[in-house]
Amino acid sequence: MGSFDDATTVRRVSDGRYSAELDGAYAFEQALNGGYLMAVLARAALDAAGRPHPISTAASFLRVGRPGPAEVHVESRKSGRTADVARVTLVQDDMAVVEAIITTGTLDGDAEPVFSASADRLPPLEECVLFGNEPEPESGFAARVEMRYDAATMGWLDGQPSGLPEMRSHFRLREDREPDGVVLALAVDSLPPVVLNTGAYGWSPTVELTWHMRAVPAPGWLALHGRGRLVSDGWFDEDVEVWDSRGRLVAQSRQIARAGRNRP
Amino acid sequence: MGSFDDATTVRRVSDGRYSAELDGAYAFEQALNGGYLMAVLARAALDAAGRPHPISTAASFLRVGRPGPAEVHVESRKSGRTADVARVTLVQDDMAVVEAIITTGTLDGDAEPVFSASADRLPPLEECVLFGNEPEPESGFAARVEMRYDAATMGWLDGQPSGLPEMRSHFRLREDREPDGVVLALAVDSLPPVVLNTGAYGWSPTVELTWHMRAVPAPGWLALHGRGRLVSDGWFDEDVEVWDSRGRLVAQSRQIARAGRNRP
Numbered sequence: 326m327g328s329f330d331d332a333t334t335v336r337r338v339s340d341g342r343y344s345a346e347l348d349g350a351y352a353f354e355q356a357l358n359g360g361y362l363m364a365v366l367a368r369a370a371l372d373a374a375g376r377p378h379p380i381s382t383a384a385s386f387l388r389v390g391r392p393g394p395a396e397v398h399v400e401s402r403k404s405g406r407t408a409d410v411a412r413v414t415l416v417q418d419d420m421a422v423v424e425a426i427i428t429t430g431t432l433d434g435d436a437e438p439v440f441s442a443s444a445d446r447l448p449p450l451e452e453c454v455l456f457g458n459e460p461e462p463e464s465g466f467a468a469r470v471e472m473r474y475d476a477a478t479m480g481w482l483d484g485q486p487s488g489l490p491e492m493r494s495h496f497r498l499r500e501d502r503e504p505d506g507v508v509l510a511l512a513v514d515s516l517p518p519v520v521l522n523t524g525a526y527g528w529s530p531t532v533e534l535t536w537h538m539r540a541v542p543a544p545g546w547l548a549l550h551g552r553g554r555l556v557s558d559g560w561f562d563e564d565v566e567v568w569d570s571r572g573r574l575v576a577q578s579r580q581i582a583r584a585g586r587n588r589p
Numbered sequence: 590m591g592s593f594d595d596a597t598t599v600r601r602v603s604d605g606r607y608s609a610e611l612d613g614a615y616a617f618e619q620a621l622n623g624g625y626l627m628a629v630l631a632r633a634a635l636d637a638a639g640r641p642h643p644i645s646t647a648a649s650f651l652r653v654g655r656p657g658p659a660e661v662h663v664e665s666r667k668s669g670r671t672a673d674v675a676r677v678t679l680v681q682d683d684m685a686v687v688e689a690i691i692t693t694g695t696l697d698g699d700a701e702p703v704f705s706a707s708a709d710r711l712p713p714l715e716e717c718v719l720f721g722n723e724p725e726p727e728s729g730f731a732a733r734v735e736m737r738y739d740a741a742t743m744g745w746l747d748g749q750p751s752g753l754p755e756m757r758s759h760f761r762l763r764e765d766r767e768p769d770g771v772v773l774a775l776a777v778d779s780l781p782p783v784v785l786n787t788g789a790y791g792w793s794p795t796v797e798l799t800w801h802m803r804a805v806p807a808p809g810w811l812a813l814h815g816r817g818r819l820v821s822d823g824w825f826d827e828d829v830e831v832w833d834s835r836g837r838l839v840a841q842s843r844q845i846a847r848a849g850r851n852r853p
Contacts, residue, residue, distance in 0.1 A: 380824075381797040381845050383647030385674050385690045387667040402688050403651040407823075407847070408796065410649050410688065412676070424666050424674065426649045426688055428797060436822035439848070440754055440787045490704055523704045532672065533645040533692060535799035537826065537845045539819050554830070555803050555838045558700035559671075560644075562801065562841060566818070574819045577826060579843055581645050581801045583671070584703070 326350070329469065329498050332361070333507060335369045341399045343369040347417075349392030350469055351511075357390035358466060359531050359580075360514030362423050364507045366413045369397040371506075374409035376429035379506045383535040384425040391417060402426075434541040444568045447493050447548045448475055456482075456517075461499075470515060471499045472549075481521040490519035490553030490561065497546045504542040504569070512567050513578035516551045519563045520584045523556050527585035536565075536578035545570030559584055590614070593733065593762050596625070597771060599633045605663045607633040611681075613656030614733055615775075621654035622730060623795050623844075624778030626687050628771045630677045633661035635770075638673035640693035643770045647799040648689040655681060666690075698805040708832045711757050711812045712739055720746075720781075725763075734779060735763045745785040754783035754817035754825065761810045768806040768833070776831050777842035780815045783827045784848045787820050791849035800829075800842030809834030823848055 332348035351361035367379040396416040403410040408430035415423040447453075453473035462468045475493035480486055496512050497504075504512070513536045518529040548568040553561050561584050567576035596612035615625035631643040660680040667674040672694035679687040711717075717737035726732045739757035744750055760776050761768075768776070777800045782793040812832040817825050825848050831840035 381649075383649070383690060383797060383799055385645075385647070385666070385692060387674060402649070402685055410651060412688065421666055424676065424690055426647060426690060426797075428649060432824075433822045438819060438821040439789075440752070440817070440820040442818040488704070525703075533647060533690075533799070533801075535647055535797070535843065537797075537843075539824070539826070540821065553704070554706040554841065555702060556704040557702035557804065558697045560803070562803070577818065577843070579799065579801075579841070 326468065328500055329502055329508065333364045333368050335365060335372065335397055337372065341373060343397040343399070345395045345397060347390060347392050347395050351466055352392055353466065355391060357392065358514060359386055359534060360511040362390045362415055363510040363514065366397060366415055366423065366425050366427065367507050367510045369399050370411055370413050370427040370429055373399040373401065373411060374429040376409055376431060378430055378432045378538050379427055379510065380408060380430045381428040381537050382425060382510065384423050385533050386423055386531050388420060388422045390415065390422045432538065432541055436540065441574060444548065444566065444572065445550055447495070447550065450495055453495060454479060469499055471497050472515065478522065486522040486524055488523060490523050490556060492516040492519050492551040494549045495546045496549050503544040504547055506538045509538055509542065509567055509576040510536070512547055512549060513565045513576055516549055516565060518582065518585070519551050519553045520556055520561050525584040529582050529585045531580045531582045534578060534580035536576055538576050540573050540575045542569040542575040543571040556584060590732065592764055593766055593772065597628045597632050599629060599636065599661055601636065605637060607661040607663070609659045609661060611654060611656050611659050614728070615730055616656055617730065619655060621656065622778060623650055623798060624775040626654045626679055627774040627778065630661060630679055630687065630689050630691065631771050631774045633663050634675055634677050634691040634693055637663040637665065637675060638693040640673055640695060642694055642696045642802055643691055643774065644672060644694045645692040645801050646689060646774065648687050649797050650687055650795050652684060652686045654679065654686045696802065696805055700804065705838060708812065708830065708836065709814055711759070711814065714759055717759060718743060733763055735761050736779065742786060750786040750788055752787060754787050754820060756780040756783045756815040758813045759810045760813050767808040768811055770802045773802055773806065773831055773840040774800070776811055776813060777829045777840055780813055780829060782846065782849065783815050783817045784820055784825045789848040793846050793849045795844045795846045798842060798844035800840055802840050804837050804839045806833040806839040807835040820848060
């Protein structure tokens with residue numbers, strides 16, 4: 326089983342062109358996770374700009390990403406003092422799969438916040454629950470990513486959705502690899518859709534997801550806090566905040582997605 | 590004085606090319622408001638797709654937009670059943686000023702939410718305060734847009750910032766024109782920066798702003814609720830929710846921006 330870094334490797338083919346081999350381990354029924362795709366895009370954008378941190382990523386998901394070969398096209402739109410901005414496109418079979426704008430730059434790992442909100446409560450690891458029954462799955466997304474959920478947000482598994490579009494979990498890679506900006510790209514799209522708690526079932530395709538890296542994460546577990554504000558007209562929003570093991574807000578995302586309409 | 594619709598008019602030059610004349614009334618010291626620029630982009634994207642609503646807009650602000658002629662380039666990236674997605678670029682002097690990805694579609698004006706959060710409190714109009722002294726300014730942004738602020742978020746005007754990155758206001762155009770998706774683009778970037786309440790002063794340039802239209806707004810005043818979660822390392826986030834006169838959430842935005850560093 327390859328590492329997360331192997332699975333997100335991009336190889337520079339020419340100026341602004343990268344090749345990648347997308348890893349089916351990050352797929353659900355052959356549809357690759359959007360966070361995994363954003364991690365691949367981030368690696369190409371960071372390499373092209375020569376910057377360490379994906380400060381801001383706005384990604385529109387046009388088609389389902391499939392395991393196998395892909396290209397990443399990076400087109401610089403601004404190279405500034407503080408940040409670089411590029412159009413970044415994931416291409417498979419000559420079609421755009423993800424269309425993104427990525428701002429890269431350098432965050433100060435020692436910055437002290439002028440103001441920070443505080444995280445909502447997430448029960449400690451030992452009080453949280455697994456999604457499936459296996460503590461150490463052998464294949465698929467759950468074999469790469471370890472998550473421990475707040476039971477209050479997992480009633481939908483037993484047909485008892487809370488009615489609140491919320492989902493909370495601890496998160497880490499199942500390998501000796503500490504979080505950084507590329508792992509944060511994966512983390513912001515790792516929770517099950519919050520609408521599972523408002524009665525939606527089935528596939529909830531992300532239409533657009535924007536996320537910002539806000540600080541350099543400390544080693545250890547991350548805490549994911551997901552919630553939505555409105556489920557209406559077949560659309561829902563999902564905000565995810567990522568907090569590191571030192572209790573600092575390290576990433577923020579919002580996605581707009583189509584609510585699953587299949588009933589169980 | 591021209592109307593908002595005049596100021597945001599785009600003229601189709603050829604497939605995917607539009608011309609516009611940007612109106613200095615929406616500028617602060619010759620820098621055009623980002624929401625105004627997004628309104629112009631929205632009109633071009635809606636025209637090109639033949640869709641009524643700007644469902645999702647992710648905009649990166651590369652350079653300051655100036656009053657005068659501009660072009661809008663629209664490049665379709667997907668034309669789907671539910672939505673269209675296009676790259677949309679505002680160009681002045683042959684340079685990209687705003688680089689955006691816009692998803693357009695059709696919202697159901699009669700949709701009943703499956704779930705909706707509720708708005709924080711905003712005092713009624715008659716208890717709110719003006720920014721300046723003039724109830725009816727004769728020029729500039731304040732002559733186009735009428736805003737009445739929650740006094741609890743305006744202490745920074747008197748050198749008494751609250752310490753909380755929050756800003757709240759009622760909003761409407763100063764003309765006989767009810768809100769729609771294009772007005773919402775303006776509304777989400779109309780509040781003074783929330784960091785004025787955490788001691789930042791001066792120009793706070795937006796780097797990236799993503800906003801989603803969530804419902805068709807009812808006629809009347811809009812309520813803007815802005816707040817930030819983290820001010821750190823020279824960066825801050827600002828979320829703005831827009832609620833309509835019927836108390837429905839009609840738009841959500843988040844921007845990431847550089848905190849002003851000038852001291853008074």
